[in-house]
Amino acid sequence: xxxxxxxxxxxxxxxxxxxxxxxxxxxxxxxxxxxxxxxxxxxxxxxxxxxxxxxxxxxxxxxxxxxxxxxxxxxxxxxxxxxxxxxxxxxxxxxxxxxxxxxxxxxxxxxxxxxxxxxxxxxxxxxxxxxxxxxxxxxxxxxxxxxxxxxxxxxxxxxxxxxxxxxxxxxxxxxxxxxxxxxxxxxxxxxxxxxxxxxxxxxxxxxxxxxxxxxxxxxxxxxxxxxxxxxxxxxxxxxxxxxxxxxxxxxxxxxxxxxxxxxxxxxxxxxxxxxxxxxxxxxxxxxxxxxxxxxxxxxxxxxxxxxxxxxxxxxxxxxxxxxxxxxxxxxxxxxxxxxxxxxxxxxxxxxxxxxxxxxxxxxxxxxxxxxxxxxxxxxxxxxxxxxxxxxxxxxx
Numbered sequence: 001x002x003x004x005x006x007x008x009x010x011x012x013x014x015x016x017x018x019x020x021x022x023x024x025x026x027x028x029x030x031x032x033x034x035x036x037x038x039x040x041x042x043x044x045x046x047x048x049x050x051x052x053x054x055x056x057x058x059x060x061x062x063x064x065x066x067x068x069x070x071x072x073x074x075x076x077x078x079x080x081x082x083x084x085x086x087x088x089x090x091x092x093x094x095x096x097x098x099x100x101x102x103x104x105x106x107x108x109x110x111x112x113x114x115x116x117x118x119x120x121x122x123x124x125x126x127x128x129x130x131x132x133x134x135x136x137x138x139x140x141x142x143x144x145x146x147x148x149x150x151x152x153x154x155x156x157x158x159x160x161x162x163x164x165x166x167x168x169x170x171x172x173x174x175x176x177x178x179x180x181x182x183x184x185x186x187x188x189x190x191x192x193x194x195x196x197x198x199x200x201x202x203x204x205x206x207x208x209x210x211x212x213x214x215x216x217x218x219x220x221x222x223x224x225x226x227x228x229x230x231x232x233x234x235x236x237x238x239x240x241x242x243x244x245x246x247x248x249x250x251x252x253x254x255x256x257x258x259x260x261x262x263x264x265x266x267x268x269x270x271x272x273x274x275x276x277x278x279x280x281x282x283x284x285x286x287x288x289x290x291x292x293x294x295x296x297x298x299x300x301x302x303x304x305x306x307x308x309x310x311x312x313x314x315x316x317x318x319x320x321x322x323x324x325x326x327x328x329x330x331x332x333x334x335x336x337x338x339x340x341x342x343x344x345x346x347x348x349x350x351x352x353x354x355x356x357x358x359x360x361x362x363x364x365x366x367x368x369x370x371x372x373x374x375x376x377x378x379x380x381x382x383x384x385x386x387x388x389x390x391x392x393x394x395x396x
Contacts (some may be wrong), residue, residue: 327359
């Protein structure tokens with residue numbers, strides 16, 4: 001079935017599709033029915049299609065292109081033949097009513113209908129760009145990846161990488177890249193078992209935890225500084241009152257002026273947290289309308305349909321930047337998830353022990369087996385290492 005090809009389309013794919021472009025240009029009854037059928041068949045595509053419509057309206061500009069009368073006539077004849085061959089009679093009648101309008105549309109379509117200004121789209125909406133990126137679980141394994149453009153990816157093999165954005169160049173461990181060689185939006189992907197630090201051009205410093213992806217502009221705009229996060233980050237924002245700093249995630253936005261705080265917002269986790277060390281931040285969730293302003297040593301925890309605010313020892317939540325993990329009355333399953341990401345090792349937890357709680361502090365610079373031994377002394381569990389290097393945990 002023809003519409004099956006759209007199953008895996010993202011907003012940018014739709015903008016490259018001739019049928020989608022024609023629908024946006026002509027809005028014929030036949031096209032409307034066709035795209036309604038696609039949405040009915042694949043409801044999950046609705047948001048991507050709506051995003052593509054917004055991007056088309058806001059960012060697509062047409063070539064200034066004129067055809068002679070003979071060229072227009074040939075083009076119209078060609079289009080009519082295509083329409084007839086597809087038996088799209090209603091659309092054919094619509095076209096025949098206004099030859100001049102169709103000729104203008106054909107002029108656009110034949111030369112490929114639009115100039116796809118990717119940078120304009122990126123500058124318009126970082127969230128749409130981030131959500132349009134292909135899903136690939138393998139990106140969280142192997143080396144840290146600094147993606148500077150579609151054809152320029154820098155692999156960083158250190159366990160702790162440092163990326164620095166300067167006025168004219170980017171330093172990534174031992175690599176130096178000129179800024180004129182990069183796209184508007186860049187990506188930093190820190191796989192399981194590794195960490196990275198990034199210093200933006202404005203002086204803001206961010207520590208990215210294992211299994212995290214960060215999308216950000218190579219150069220912030222004049223009126224705001226926006227980044228998109230899937231994972232965990234501790235960030236020290238350079239204060240600029242005229243240019244707020246915004247961290248966007250799939251579940252919430254965190255708006256700041258100048259402060260130190262930690263955000264944990266892994267896409268696969270049920271909850272997201274924001275812990276404030278100094279300054280103030282405003283958290284707005286995608287699932288409820290209330291904006292929450294945090295004070296130092298407060299933690300915001302957001303779930304699907306609710307949130308809580310509590311007083312915490314904020315410094316405890318950034319110990320991971322020093323290779324330490326301190327926890328109090330933490331569910332064992334959450335501890336295991338942390339260790340999986342930090343060490344890049346798979347740990348399957350039996351349901352009989354996943355809800356056990358534990359308090360303590362682990363030195364993540366230690367060998368994995370040593371940490372597991374410490375946990376078996378605090379909890380009635382046994383770690384069994386499999387032949388592939390992964391672990392299975394069950395009750396003792």
